[in-house]
Amino acid sequence: MTTRAADDAVNADRTAVLTAGVRLSATLRLDALSVERVCAAAHLDPARFTALYPSPTAFRCELLGCLIDEVRDTVARITADMPSGIGRLKLALKTYLEAQATRPALRDLLVALRFEPAGIEVMRRGLFALRTMIEAELQTAQWPHPQASARLLTAAVIDIARAEQEAQTRRDDLRATLFDYLDSPRP
Amino acid sequence: MTDPRQSLLDAGTRLARCVDFEALDTDRLCREAAVDPATFAATFGDLTGYLAALQERFMAALIDRMLAATAGMRPGLLRIQVAIEAFLGHCLAEHALRGWLLAARERPEIFAVLERQNRTYALLIGSELHALGWPHPQAAARMLLAMINEAALAEHRLGQPSAEIREALWDFLQHGGARR
Numbered sequence: 001m002t003t004r005a006a007d008d009a010v011n012a013d014r015t016a017v018l019t020a021g022v023r024l025s026a027t028l029r030l031d032a033l034s035v036e037r038v039c040a041a042a043h044l045d046p047a048r049f050t051a052l053y054p055s056p057t058a059f060r061c062e063l064l065g066c067l068i069d070e071v072r073d074t075v076a077r078i079t080a081d082m083p084s085g086i087g088r089l090k091l092a093l094k095t096y097l098e099a100q101a102t103r104p105a106l107r108d109l110l111v112a113l114r115f116e117p118a119g120i121e122v123m124r125r126g127l128f129a130l131r132t133m134i135e136a137e138l139q140t141a142q143w144p145h146p147q148a149s150a151r152l153l154t155a156a157v158i159d160i161a162r163a164e165q166e167a168q169t170r171r172d173d174l175r176a177t178l179f180d181y182l183d184s185p186r187p
Numbered sequence: 188m189t190d191p192r193q194s195l196l197d198a199g200t201r202l203a204r205c206v207d208f209e210a211l212d213t214d215r216l217c218r219e220a221a222v223d224p225a226t227f228a229a230t231f232g233d234l235t236g237y238l239a240a241l242q243e244r245f246m247a248a249l250i251d252r253m254l255a256a257t258a259g260m261r262p263g264l265l266r267i268q269v270a271i272e273a274f275l276g277h278c279l280a281e282h283a284l285r286g287w288l289l290a291a292r293e294r295p296e297i298f299a300v301l302e303r304q305n306r307t308y309a310l311l312i313g314s315e316l317h318a319l320g321w322p323h324p325q326a327a328a329r330m331l332l333a334m335i336n337e338a339a340l341a342e343h344r345l346g347q348p349s350a351e352i353r354e355a356l357w358d359f360l361q362h363g364g365a366r367r
Contacts, residue, residue: 181363
């Protein structure tokens with residue numbers, strides 16, 4: 001096999017493994033997402049895995065990136081036809097929190113990779129996208145100090161997601177506090 | 188006779204001003220504090236144990252500063268705001284040490300210390316918000332704490348107070364307790 005053909009084969013198998021990982025993560029917890037199980041779902045020999053990723057952690061980091069992108073795409077799709085502003089921001093944040101609450105493996109990955117440099121970098125990119133989205137909606141709504149508020153609200157939303165991870169259920173009190181604040185009357 | 192624990196913690200505060208966190212090691216701390224490595228090991232176990240103690244001392248000083256700033260004040264939003272200003276002010280005043288402690292958070296043991304301290308702060312803020320009649324005081328306290336920590340991080344990177352960040356915090360204090 002030529003080098004080019006070998007690279008193409010690796011890329012195709014990586015895509016197959018990642019796609020299988022994303023699919024399985026909708027229903028399984030992280031500890032059930034073993035290399036053997038993911039490879040079986042991708043119709044690959046587990047021995048092939050070491051040619052695709054240097055370690056299971058490297059695979060997990062890439063899987064986390066895919067899942068975060070998927071959440072971002074879901075938010076964008078659901079809010080696409082709405083006018084920009086607080087209503088759309090609330091729907092976006094609700095969708096974001098729901099996507100995390102209903103993806104057990106995503107919740108687990110966020111915890112498992114929080115001390116891994118590559119995982120932290122993936123999370124940073126996700127945070128930046130979330131903050132940018134919040135800032136754009138606050139600007140449209142003429143919210144005071146939209147940039148600073150977006151930064152603080154992003155931290156609050158991430159903390160709500162974490163609280164829901166810890167509780168393994170939705171935290172209606174936290175969500176109500178966030179949405180009531182966004183709904184609070186402005187002069 | 189000088190308490191070696193105190194000497195080592197004081198040495199850390201001094202070293203933070205001139206040594207990057209990545210360059211920190213126990214030998215350097217021991218030399219700075221004039222304490223032998225065996226005493227260091229007996230007192231803190233290892234560098235992570237030392238950093239946890241440094242974090243605890245930082246937070247104790249922070250609480251002292253907040254209590255001093257709010258002494259004699261009546262419960263209410265103004266008292267919470269003054270306490271937050273004291274918190275942010277202390278973080279900036281100890282900028283170098285805070286830089287070390289921020290870097291140390293990537294160690295699970297230090298993260299666990301911070302989590303414990305955050306829970307204590309959330310309880311304190313929650314009881315204030317409860318007295319003010321906020322509908323979900325503990326939830327609001329947790330959210331506010333996440334925002335305060337982010338504000339402190341933003342100001343740390345700036346190296347000075349940010350009027351915008353603080354206004355955004357006060358906005359949550361003013362409107363976060365609104366009922367739908």
